[in-house]
Amino acid sequence: MEKILDIKDLHVTFTTYGGTVQAVRGVDLYLNKGETLAIVGESGCGKSVTSNAIMRLIPSPPGKISNGTIHFKGQDLTKVSEKKMRSIRGVDISMIFQDPMTALNPTLTIGTQLMEGLRQHKDVSVKEAKQKAIEMMNLVGIPNPEERLKQYPHQFSGGMRQRIVIAIALICEPELLIADEPTTALDVTIQAQILELFAKIQEETGVSIILITHDLGVVAKIADRIAVMYAGKIIETGTKRDIFYRPQHPYTKGLLHSVPRLDEKGKLHPIDGTPPDLFSPPQGCPFAARCPLAMEVCDKVYPIKSERSDTHQVNCWLQDERAKHLLAETASK
């Protein structure tokens, strides 16, 4: 399959008065054409920073891509000029933000905000742009598009606004769509509708999607592959089946175990402890301090990547031959 995006050893740091935060610490990721990759992890694990790095939208200073490459369609996005980057943003790569209530400019009409990206990048007349805008409004399921183009964001509900944000992101027909927690700020019923919309859009346009989320329910619904992120590193990647049915990393297991279940009353199963401080990340496995199966080696050396299969990789010392018995013990529990 053709890789549309290939990230190698990405490092992002933020310099603050308190020191340097290593938000992303050597991320390797790739995305195949037409697939949906979900990046999951708890707050502050670096998933949004990774997506902002792809768009080169990290506020600089204080942020900085300190190392690594991001290959997109034959060019390294960490090296291209800001001007060139502007012609990629919104055209080849689009982004959807978490909170539709704040992502739209309150003083401009929906029509203006929909059409400006198109007018900026493509040589189209106002009439053509409007036609395209109406087409997009139809695609994302907003009734009376012609009327509604003249309205302002405050005249739309949250779910409608997120549909508009999606329409804005798609109007230049990008090849890659980065959705940063697109359903987090929405009601559960609206969430389902928006997820269905993503599936429909992908089917109709063939766009590749990177979905950033901490909601495993969302992942289960639309992702093809999953990357689990923890403390600025990808600790496990695999297909949806790999991750949901054969999770290997104790953190992934903990994450799956923490999802509340309908058939199990009362108790929640959180992962004890908190993620490490990224001002001075541990030299070994960042999860070691919270890991029920942590060994001596985990504190000292970061685990090497083990290939479970072509699609499934995990960074955990438990994969080492010498620790196999430990895994077997927990599996039998």
Added chain:
Amino acid sequence: MDMLRYMLRRLLIALVTLWIIVTITFILMVTVPGSPFSDERSSNEAVQANLEAHYNLDDPYYMQYLLYLKNISMLDLGPSIKQPNQTVNDLLGRGFPISFELGMITIIFAVVSGVVLGIISALRHNGVLDYLSMGFAVLGISIPNFILATLFIQKLAADWEFFPVATWSSPMHMVLPVAALATGPMAIIARLTRSTMLEVLTQDYIKMARAKGLSPWKITFKHALRNALMPVVTIMGTLLAGILTGTFVIEQIFAIPGMGKYFVESINQRDYPVIMGTTVFYSTFLIFMLLLVDIVYGIIDPRIKLHKKGGE
């Protein structure tokens, strides 16, 4: 339709406000000791009595008050007592255009330069330009306009002769009074624009605009500035009032033949109709400008509806 009803309501409120202003000014005026003729030592008592009778000053206060209300409702502000053969309307007609010119040039200059300074500061946050313009702004806020005015006259006009010292006859004459009067408001606007601009620039919709691949120019002026201007529009009312009263002082210093001169002189001389007339006129003007500010508010931000009912 809604707009019309809103305007009518505002007009009604304006009239009530004016009536209150007239009443308070009248009470203050008659409470202050002295009369227009008290310094004319040469005239004997019979002449004074005649003069007072001529201007109805011998009537009881409530009669004078009612008479004034009646005249003012017909837009007649009465005669000037101290300037023979001149009505207050004459004085206003002569002085106001000059004061208006001074005030308007000042406000336009203050808004444009203040907003530009604020934007530069925000975009170069914590840079040299930011520190420079904010340092300048603090100076502008701290130094009263009459000090600036005298400083300008001393240095720029008298010593270095870049500009004429006083009066109001050519664009060169306007530079110093406008600069002295505009510095304060400009500094306030610059600081306000900077802080709101900084806040707006961190908003999600700015990030979204960047994610669309828009140019920094478009992001700043189309997306950020419009939102950042709201607080500036809000304080325009207060600034207008400040500039208005500022013109009195500046006109005195630069010997500009505007309204300010008549206003100050009339109080010193107890020229009752002129005091009342200028106060009423300035109040009307200010009320009108505030209404304008409210309307502009609704234009800039579509979420603000001027009228409560109707609309979305």
